[in-house]
Each structure stands twice: as structure tokens, then as C-alpha cells.
Amino acid sequence: MKSLAGTGGLIRLILRRDRVVLPLWIVLLVAISVSYVQEYGDLFPTPESRVKYASNVGFITLYGELSGPSLGEFVTWRLGFVPVMVGLISLLTVIRHTRVEEESGRRELLGATVVGRHAQLAAALATTLGANLVLAVLLALGMHSQDLPLSGSIAIGIVYAGTGWFFAAVGAVAAQLTASAGTARGIAIGVLGGAYVLRAAGDTSAHTDGPLAWLSHLSPIAWAQRIRPYADNRWWLGIVILASTVALITIAFQLAVRRDVGAGLLPDRLGPADGTMGSPLALAWRLHRGLLAAWTVGFALLGLLFGGVAEGVGDMMRDDPSIQEMFQRMGGAAGLIDSFLAGVMTLVGLIASAYAVQATLRLRVEESSGRAEPVLATATSRWQWAASHLVFSLLGPAVALLAAGVAEGLAYGVAIGDVGGQLPRLIGAALAQLPAVWVLAAIAIAIFGFFPQASMASWAGPTVCILIGLVSAGVSTAGWIRDISPFTHLPSLPGGSAQAAPFLVLLAIALVIGLAGLVGLRRRDLPA
Amino acid sequence: MPAAISTEGLVKRFGRTHALDGLDLAVRTGEVHGFLGPNGAGKTTTIRILLGMTRADEGTTRVLDGDPWSDATELHRRLAYVPGDVTLWPNLSGGEAIDLLGRMRGGVDKKRKAELLERFDLDPRKKARAYSKGNRQKVALVAAFASDVELLLLDEPTSGLDPLMEEIFREVVQEISDRDGRTVLLSSHILSEVEALCDRVTIIRAGRAVESGTLNELRHLTRTSIQAELVGPMDGLAQLNGVHDLQVDDGRVRFDVDTDEINPVLRRLTEIGVRSLVSQPPSLEELFLRLYEPEAVK
Numbered sequence: 001m002k003s004l005a006g007t008g009g010l011i012r013l014i015l016r017r018d019r020v021v022l023p024l025w026i027v028l029l030v031a032i033s034v035s036y037v038q039e040y041g042d043l044f045p046t047p048e049s050r051v052k053y054a055s056n057v058g059f060i061t062l063y064g065e066l067s068g069p070s071l072g073e074f075v076t077w078r079l080g081f082v083p084v085m086v087g088l089i090s091l092l093t094v095i096r097h098t099r100v101e102e103e104s105g106r107r108e109l110l111g112a113t114v115v116g117r118h119a120q121l122a123a124a125l126a127t128t129l130g131a132n133l134v135l136a137v138l139l140a141l142g143m144h145s146q147d148l149p150l151s152g153s154i155a156i157g158i159v160y161a162g163t164g165w166f167f168a169a170v171g172a173v174a175a176q177l178t179a180s181a182g183t184a185r186g187i188a189i190g191v192l193g194g195a196y197v198l199r200a201a202g203d204t205s206a207h208t209d210g211p212l213a214w215l216s217h218l219s220p221i222a223w224a225q226r227i228r229p230y231a232d233n234r235w236w237l238g239i240v241i242l243a244s245t246v247a248l249i250t251i252a253f254q255l256a257v258r259r260d261v262g263a264g265l266l267p268d269r270l271g272p273a274d275g276t277m278g279s280p281l282a283l284a285w286r287l288h289r290g291l292l293a294a295w296t297v298g299f300a301l302l303g304l305l306f307g308g309v310a311e312g313v314g315d316m317m318r319d320d321p322s323i324q325e326m327f328q329r330m331g332g333a334a335g336l337i338d339s340f341l342a343g344v345m346t347l348v349g350l351i352a353s354a355y356a357v358q359a360t361l362r363l364r365v366e367e368s369s370g371r372a373e374p375v376l377a378t379a380t381s382r383w384q385w386a387a388s389h390l391v392f393s394l395l396g397p398a399v400a401l402l403a404a405g406v407a408e409g410l411a412y413g414v415a416i417g418d419v420g421g422q423l424p425r426l427i428g429a430a431l432a433q434l435p436a437v438w439v440l441a442a443i444a445i446a447i448f449g450f451f452p453q454a455s456m457a458s459w460a461g462p463t464v465c466i467l468i469g470l471v472s473a474g475v476s477t478a479g480w481i482r483d484i485s486p487f488t489h490l491p492s493l494p495g496g497s498a499q500a501a502p503f504l505v506l507l508a509i510a511l512v513i514g515l516a517g518l519v520g521l522r523r524r525d526l527p528a
Numbered sequence: 529m530p531a532a533i534s535t536e537g538l539v540k541r542f543g544r545t546h547a548l549d550g551l552d553l554a555v556r557t558g559e560v561h562g563f564l565g566p567n568g569a570g571k572t573t574t575i576r577i578l579l580g581m582t583r584a585d586e587g588t589t590r591v592l593d594g595d596p597w598s599d600a601t602e603l604h605r606r607l608a609y610v611p612g613d614v615t616l617w618p619n620l621s622g623g624e625a626i627d628l629l630g631r632m633r634g635g636v637d638k639k640r641k642a643e644l645l646e647r648f649d650l651d652p653r654k655k656a657r658a659y660s661k662g663n664r665q666k667v668a669l670v671a672a673f674a675s676d677v678e679l680l681l682l683d684e685p686t687s688g689l690d691p692l693m694e695e696i697f698r699e700v701v702q703e704i705s706d707r708d709g710r711t712v713l714l715s716s717h718i719l720s721e722v723e724a725l726c727d728r729v730t731i732i733r734a735g736r737a738v739e740s741g742t743l744n745e746l747r748h749l750t751r752t753s754i755q756a757e758l759v760g761p762m763d764g765l766a767q768l769n770g771v772h773d774l775q776v777d778d779g780r781v782r783f784d785v786d787t788d789e790i791n792p793v794l795r796r797l798t799e800i801g802v803r804s805l806v807s808q809p810p811s812l813e814e815l816f817l818r819l820y821e822p823e824a825v826k
Contacts, residue, residue, distance in 0.1 A: 103618070103657075179657055180618060270653040271621025278631030287617065370615040374668065377579050377609035377681075378632035381601045525582040 006115035010123035014097050018127075025089055026135045029160075032467065033082060034142035036075045050074040057340070061204045061309050062347075064225050072148045072230030076156050081470070083163035083224055084196055086135065090128050090164040091171030091188040097124035099175035099184045121256055125172055125249060132164035152230030155238075162224045162241040167192055169248035176255035186294055193298060195219040197305060204309045220244065280380050280388035287366075288359060288392040295355045295400045299348065303404035306344040307411025307426070310337050338495030341408070341426065345494075346487055348404050349433025350469055352397040354462045356441035359393035364448055364455040367527050382522055390445065390514075397437045405430030429493035435506035436486035440465065442514035449520030452528045530593055532557045532679055532711040533578060538587035540573055540735075547573040548584070549735035555713055560705050562722040562729030563715040566820045570735040571715045572612070575683050578713070579609060592679055605634045608672035612684035612715075614664040616656035622667045623652030629671040641674040647696050661688035673700055679711045680704070686718065694721070701725050719812045731819050738819055743812070750810035750818055751784040754793075759801030768793055 015022070044050045047069030053059075054066035054077055063080030067073045098121055101107040107120055136157030143153035167188070174188035175181075195218075202216025216222040220241065227237045277283055363386060366372040375385055409426035413419030444458035451457075465485040482488045486506055491498045533555035540548040548570045555561040565571050576582040578591050580600035589596055594603045616625050623645075630636030645652055650666045659667065665688050672680055686694050698721065704710045705725075716722050722729060723743060730740040739746055751772065757780050765781065766774050770789025775782045785793050787810065797805070 269655075271619075271624060271655050273621070273623040273652040275621070275624030275627030275631075277624060277628045280632065283617075283628060286620070370611070370613065371617060373581065373611055374609065374614070374629055374671075375632065376581060376600075377604060377607075378629055379601050379605040379634055380632050523583075525576075527581070 003116040003118040004122050005119060006110075006113065007119040007122045007126065010110070010115065010119050011127055014123055014127045018093070022093075022127075022131055026131060026138065029082060029086065030135060030138045030142050032470070033075075033079050033139055033156075033160075034146060036079055037071065037143065037146040037148065040075050040078055041071050044074065054078075057204060057207060057309055060207045061200045061306065064199065064203045064222070065207060067228040067231040070230055072143070072152045072156075073228070075148075076152075076159070076229045079156075080225065083160050084192065084221060086132065086160050086164040087167035087192050087221070088189070090132060090168040091174070091192065092185065093128045093131070094124045094168045094171035095175050095181060095184050095188060097127070098172065099178075099181040103179065103181045118253055118256060121172060121175075121252060125168060125252075128168040128171075129165055132161040132168070135164065136161035149230060151233050155227050155229035155233040155235070158235075158238045159224045159227050159229060162227070162238055162245075163221060165245045166220045166224075166241055166248070169245045169252065172252035173248055173255065176252055176259065182290075186290070190294070193301075195221045197301060198222070199225070200305060200309075208309075280375065280385050281391065283375070284388035284392060287362065288389070288396065291355075291359065292392060292396050292399065295352075295396065296403045299352070299400040299404040300407040302348060302351075303407030303409075303426075303430075304411045306341070306348075307408035307413075308415065310341055310344075310408075310412045311415040335495065339492065341412070341429065341494055342492040342496065344408070345429045345433060346469065346490075348401065348430065349437060349487055349490075350462065350466050352401050352433060353437045353440040353465065354459075355400060356393050356397045356437050357444045357458050357462055359396050360390065360441050360444040360448065361455055361458060362393075363389050364452060367452065370527070373527060376526065382526070383518060386445075386518060386521055390441075393441050393444075394438060397441075398431065398434055401430040401433055401437075402427065425494045432490060432493045432498065432503070433487070435503050435510065436465075436490055438510040439486040439506055439513070442510040442512075442517065445514045446517035446520065449517035449524070452524070530557065531555060531590070532559075533561075533591050533713060535574070535577075535584075535589045536587055538574065538577060538584045538589065540570075540577065540582065540584050546735050548577075548587075551587070551732060551735060552737050552740075553730055553732075554740070555711060556728070557711055558705070558709050559727040560701060560712040560714060560725050562726035563713055563732070564717070564722065564729055564816065565732040569732045571732065572683055574732070575609075575681050575713070575715065578681060579604075579607075606677055607679040607681060608633065608675045608677045609681045610665075610668045610672045610683065610685040612687050613661075614668040616659070616664055616667060618655065618657035620656055621653050622650060622656060622659060622663070625656060625667055626652065626671040626674065629668075630675050633675050633677070635676065636671075636674050637676060641670060644670045644673055644700070647700070648693060662690060662693065665689060666693070669697065669700075673704065677710070679713070681713050683715045684717065685714070686716070686721065694718075697721075698724055719816060723812055731816070733820065733822075746815055747810055748787045750787060750815045752787050752790055752810060753782075753784045753808045754797075755780070755782045755806045756797055757803040757805075758797070759803055762800060765793075765796065768796060 044053055050069050050071075051066065054063075054074065063077055066077045101110075101120065110120070136154075139160055140150075140153040140157035143156060144150050170191050171184075171188045174184040174191070177187060178184050198215045198219035199222040202213050202219065202222065205211065206213035206216065223237050223241055227234050277286060363372075366375075366389075372385065376382065405427035406423065408430070409423035410419060412426065413422035416422070440458075440461040443461050444455070447458050448455050465487055468482060468485045469487065486509075489502045489506060491502065531554050533553060535551060535553045538548045538551040538553075539546070551570065551574060553563075553574065563571055563574070573582060577584050577589055578596055580596035580598075580603070583597050591603055592606055596603055616622075620628070626641060627636055630641070648666045648670060650663060650670065654663075656664065656667070665685065669685060672682070686697050689697060701712060701714070702725065705712060712725075714722070714725060726743070728740070728742050729746065730737050731746075732738065739749060751770075762776060762781055765771060765783070768789070769792070770786035771793060772784045772786075773782075
């Protein structure tokens with residue numbers, strides 16, 4: 001096992017580097033999950049109310065099918081999106097400690113010491129898989145402490161950890177494929193997104209007796225979900241996930257042998273001898289276009305998916321007179337579908353804010369990598385440089401939201417035969433998210449301008465807003481907590497009444513914070 | 529002619545550490561000025577202040593008769609910069625990076641670029657992530673030398689270059705200095721490079737300039753080592769000004785003498801009577817070692 005020499009030391013290094021963020025996400029996700037038991041138990045005390053709440057097609061698209069009416073099953077169902085977050089964190093962690101290390105050249109420094117060929121990958125995987133295990137144990141204990149059955153609590157731990165393990169392994173494979181960490185992340189997140197879309201499409205189709213129910217069987221996210229904690233605890237699915245994880249990890253190690261340190265499996269091609277770029281904006285376009293294209297395609301797919309299932313909400317109503325009656329009280333079929341679409345739009349807006357922050361942080365990446373220095377040593381002012389990237393962090397989400405709106409409008413419009421009416425409505429609803437997205441981008445600009453070393457804290461914006469969205473979707477949450485999120489202040493569109501005031505206030509806030517950040521950038525040392 | 533660069537009393541603090549502690553630097557227009565000092569002496573911080581990327585806490589800075597902090601953009605049209613550790617965009621080819629930096633500075637001379645690529649033996653089609661450190665350095669050098677600028681700020685520009693390329697670098701710097709009359713501030717650790725290229729040098733240590741002048745002037749600051757076989761008794765040698773580390777061994781003496789005290793010492797030696805004499809002028813290495821040592825600053 002010479003190729004694993006030094007793994008222990010590398011694990012300690014990873015634990016040292018991640019000593020804050022690793023415990024943080026574990027504790028946070030466990031705490032949120034456990035808190036759902038009490039909250040949802042109070043809110044939906046009877047099995048009937050739970051089943052009724054969970055039969056909304058929109059929820060089925062988001063979280064999957066409810067396995068049964070007991071509190072444990074209901075809470076597990078409502079937490080359906082959290083394992084996806086565990087998967088995302090896991091794959092990012094693995095790539096951060098493998099490909100990012102190689103790309104930065106630090107791997108070489110370590111590789112020349114007594115560290116085996118496979119040690120880096122082994123250490124990254126061991127840490128991530130271990131973290132997921134700790135998460136599973138804490139979650140099982142936490143759930144059991146809320147008087148839920150022990151076996152089911154262990155099972156939900158396996159749902160979380162299994163998803164985390166599988167996508168950690170996906171991250172390990174992606175990290176072998178390309179020489180660029182950004183591309184590796186894109187590939188792995190693409191697989192995660194694909195798995196989620198497959199599950200969402202399959203489950204929605206199954207619920208509406210559509211022909212696409214089999215799609216779910218292709219999704220590892222669905223495998224984990226179908227362990228059905230607190231129902232029949234199908235342990236064998238845990239073994240399936242474990243086996244596929246082991247298979248992927250084996251592939252990753254095999255791939256690692258077939259390439260040089262620093263290189264990817266996909267070879268680098270030669271580029272042009274002469275450049276056509278001559279401005280900061282041209283450079284920024286080159287650096288951002290891949291990200292923009294990926295997000296736009298992803299948003300268009302999301303739009304198609306949600307636009308496509310929206311009609312199912314109406315179908316279900318026609319079939320079931322009792323639900324029909326309930327929906328009519330809520331404002332008829334249009335009212336229900338609109339509230340479903342509005343919920344989708346908020347979700348899409350939250351995701352767009354993650355893109356906005358990611359694009360804004362490119363500034364910090366350019367600065368800390370040393371690539372900003374030669375640019376700023378030319379006749380490019382700091383503001384020009386910053387603006388060239390901010391074009392993409394402000395307009396990029398606009399393009400992606402537009403794509404989501406167009407796709408959703410087309411899908412839903414075609415389904416109900418009203419493209420002309422739905423398209424502009426849904427485009428409007430998608431773009432209405434922008435002021436809130438921009439507020440979070442502006443916060444990232446301000447942090448970058450004043451506290452560049454803390455730039456990563458900008459992720460707190462989207463994270464907090466998503467958590468507020470998750471927690472307050474069904475549970476009573478103090479008003480001031482909900483008010484923290486700019487998305488709370490947007491009107492519910494489509495369907496709701498839109499007034500100019502909240503938009504203008506959010507835009508003004510974004511403008512003030514963003515400009516302050518630019519002033520901070522002008523006044524500070526660079527690189528810092 | 530006005531100075532290309534002048535700083536007075538520059539102070540820059542990072543938290544508690546004083547990166548610069550009252551630095552004076554004067555670079556005359558048209559000269560190649562060596563900028564030397566041990567690691568961590570503040571060379572890169574100084575160059576960042578000259579570029580307007582970092583703001584000094586105290587002191588004044590003029591670059592090409594402008595304020596580098598407030599006039600950064602205008603000044604940058606007239607200067608080029610090569611960092612010691614060049615990082616490039618991994619998915620851009622070297623040629624693209626050269627043209628990009630050149631155009632953002634105000635234009636690239638195509639012919640000059642082709643000539644420099646040829647001389648530095650650089651394949652501009654390779655993606656930056658495939659370049660070695662030396663080749664990344666060449667990209668920055670070609671981009672800087674192909675621009676029509678008055679001032680070049682070079683921060684350990686030859687780190688990672690092989691000796692052949694190092695030679696090309698010297699040729700090019702000499703050309704742009706002699707033929708085009710450009711000003712160069714060259715931070716370097718390579719003494720032969722400094723000796724070959726620089727008209728004057730400034731040596732900094734712990735954030736202040738300890739010496740500044742031509743290399744000949746600096747040589748006077750150091751000691752010549754002398755070995756002699758004498759005829760008579762060697763009385764009074766140890767008491768002479770400027771004599772250090774005297775060793776006497778059976779009619780032979782060996783000592784170092786401050787270069788500006790050499791005349792009286794030689795006079796005394798000839799009075800005693802010299803059978804043989806070996807005098808060794810100070811090497812640059814000795815000069816720098818002495819100036820780099822912590823005791824050099826009193």
C-alpha cells in the first residue's frame with residue numbers, strides 16, 4: 001500500500017484547513033433537520049393533514065412522494081431537499097482537496113514528500129465519507145431524541161450519508177477528468193443536477209400516472225429516498241448506494257493512475273498564437289461565458305420541468321372533488337397553479353442568487369491567484385476591471401432567469417394552449433426576482449471591497465435566504481427572521497399584485513451597498 | 529532631466545510588521561537601476577506602491593512625474609510590469625495573454641512581438657496551464673518588452689529562466705536601455721545580471737535603503753583583503769584606521785582594509801618593507817553579503 005503512504009498526514013491537513021466549515025455544515029444540517037420534527041409535528045398533528053399537505057404536485061416535484069402518514073415519514077419527506085445539499089457539499093469538498101490542490105501546484109509540493117500517488121484522493125475521500133458518517137450518526141441520535149423510532153432514525157441517517165457518499169465519489173471521478181477545478185465542479189454539479197431532475201420528473205410523472213415514472217430509477221437521489229425511513233426501512237437500497245459509491249471510487253483511482261499529476265484525462269489542445277481580446281470586458285466574457293452558458297441551460301431545464309408539471313396540479317384538481325373544493329377556496333385552479341409557479345419562481349431566484357455570488361467572487365479568485373495584478377498594471381482602472389466582471393454577476397442571472405421564464409412560459413403555455421398569455425407573465429415573474437438577486441450580489445461586492453479575505457462569507461447571503469425559505473415554507477417563523485431575506489419582500493408572482501415600491505427599495509439597497517463596495521475596492525491595497 | 533521614480537520616506541505597515549520603514553529610492557530617467565535586498569526586505573511592496581496597487585502609509589512617491597495612486601491608469605499606459613511569479617489564465621494561450629495585456633496597455637507592436645517570441649523561443653499557441661514557470665515568465669517578458677513604454681518595472685523577472693534565456697533577457701534589456709533610452713527598475717538576486725545591466729543600484733534591507741549608487745561607488749564601501757610577506761617587524765599595523773581581522777604568522781600578515789583607507793595602510797607596509805603582496809578587490813558577492821547582513825544597518 002505504498003501508494004497510500006502519507007494519507008493520515010493529509011487527512012490531518014484537511015481537517016486542519018476545514019476545521020470550521022466541516023463541523024459547521026454538519027451541525028447546521030443536523031440541527032435544521034431535527035428541528036423539523038417538533039415544528040411539523042405541531043403544524044400537522046393529524047395524518048390526514050399531512051397527507052393532504054404532501055399531495056400537492058409542486059411538493060412532489062420538489063421532495064418526492066410521501067411514503068406514509070407517520071410523523072417520521074412526513075418529516076423525512078419534507079426534508080427531501082437536504083440530502084441534495086449534502087451531496088453538493090460532499091462533491092465540492094472532494095474537488096476542493098484534490099483538483100484544486102493540483103491546479104494550484106500545492107499537490108506537487110506535497111507529492112514530492114513521502115506521500116503516495118493515491119494519498120491525496122484517499123485522504124479527501126476518507127475525510128468526506130467520514131464527515132458524512134458523523135452527520136448520519138448525529139442525525140440518527142437527534143431524530144431518536146425527538147421520540148422517533150430508532151431504526152427509522154438510522155435509516156434517515158443513511159439517506160443523508162448515502163447521498164453524500166455517492167456524490168463525493170462523483171466529485172472524485174470528475175476531479176480526474178479535467179485539469180481545471182472549475183470544469184470538474186461543473187461536471188460533478190451537472191451530474192447532481194441531472195440526478196435531481198430525473199427524480200423530480202420521474203416522481204411527478206408517477207404521481208400523475210404519466211409515462212416517465214421510470215426516470216426516477218436512474219437517479220441516485222431517488223435510490224436514497226426510497227430507503228423510506230420510518231416506513232419499511234429498505235436497507236438493501238443503502239447497500240446499492242454503497243456498492244455504486246465503491247464502484248465510482250474504484251473508477252476514480254483507476255483514472256488517477258492513467259494520468260500525470262496536474263493533467264486531466266481530456267488533453268489540452270493548442271490555442272491561437274494571436275489574441276483578439278483587448279479589453280477587460282473581452283477577458284471577462286472569456287472567463288465567464290462557460291459559467292453563463294451552464295447556468296442558462298440549467299435554468300432553462302428547470303423552467304421546462306416546472307412549467308411542464310404545473311398543469312398536473314390542475315389535472316389533479318379535476319380528478320378529486322374534495323381538493324377541487326379546497327382549491328376553489330384558494331382562488332380556483334388558476335390561483336393554485338399560480339401559487340405553485342410563484343413558489344417555483346422564488347426557488348429559481350434563490351438559485352440565481354448563488355450564481356450571482358459565484359460570478360462576483362470571480363473577482364476575488366482573480367485577485368488572490370495573482371492574475372488581477374498584470375491586468376491592473378495596464379491602463380485598466382480598478383473600477384473598469386471590477387465592472388467587467390460585475391456585468392456578468394448582475395446581467396448573468398438576468399439572462400439565466402429570462403431563460404427559466406421563457407422555458408417555463410413555453411412549457412406551461414403549450415400544455416394549456418395559451419403561450420401568448422403565459423409567456424410574458426412568466427418571463428415577468430422570473431425577472432421580478434432580479435432585485436433580490438442583485439441585493440445579494442451587492443453584499444458580495446461590498447465584502448470583496450472592504451474585507452477581501454472574508455470574501456467567501458458572501459455565500460452566507462444565498463445560504464441564509466435558502467434556509468429561511470426552507471424553514472419558513474411551512475413553519476411559523478418570526479417575522480423579522482423572514483424579513484432578513486430580500487426574497488421575502490418580493491410580491492408573489494405570477495398571480496400576486498406587483499407594486500413598484502418593493503422593487504425600487506430593493507434596487508436602491510443593492511445600488512447603495514454595491515457602490516459602497518466599489519469605493520472600498522478603490523481605496524484598499526491590492527492584492528490583499 | 530526629472531527622475532523617473534522618486535520616493536521619500538515611504539512607510540508601509542501590514543498590521544504590526546513594517547514592510548517599509550522610511551524608504552528613499554531615486555531612479556534617473558534612462559538608467560537601468562538595480563533594486564536589491566534580501567527576501568522580505570520590501571522590494572515587491574515598493575514596486576506595488578509604484579504601481580498604485582498598494583497605498584503607502586507615509587511618504588511621497590512620484591512615478592513619471594505622476595502620483596501612482598491617483599493617476600494609476602494614465603501612468604500605466606507609459607509603463608510595463610513583470611512580476612516575479614507570473615500567473616496566467618489557464619485556458620488562454622500564451623499569445624492571447626500577450627496580446628491582451630499589450631492591448632490593454634495601449635497597443636502591441638506585432639513585429640516586435642514576433643521577434644521577441646523568436647528570441648525567447650516561446651510557443652505562443654500553448655495554453656497557459658501547460659507552460660512551465662520559465663515559460664510563464666517569458667509570456668510576461670514578451671508582453672512587457674513588446675509595448676512602447678517609457679518605464680519597465682521588473683520584479684525578479686528572470687526567476688525560472690534557463691541561462692540561455694537569461695542571456696537573451698540581458699541583451700534585450702541592454703537594447704531597450706541603449707537604443708530606446710527606456711528606464712528600467714530591475715529587482716534581482718542575480719549579481720552577475722545586476723553587474724552586467726545596472727548603471728546604479730539601491731540596496732534595501734528591512735524596509736529602508738542601506739546603500740545607493742553606482743557599483744564602483746559601492747565597492748568603496750567594502751574592504752580589500754591583503755596578504756603580504758614583510759621584511760621588518762610589523763609594529764603599529766593593528767592600530768591603523770580601517771584595518772580589520774589582522775592575522776600574523778611568521779613574517780606573513782593577512783588582513784582586510786576598508787577600501788577608502790587603503791593608501792595610508794599601503795604606505796605603512798612599504799615603510800616596513802614588502803617582500804610580496806597580494807591584494808584582492810572586493811567581489812560583488814562579498815559586498816552584498818556584507819550589506820545584507822543584519823549588522824549592516826546600524
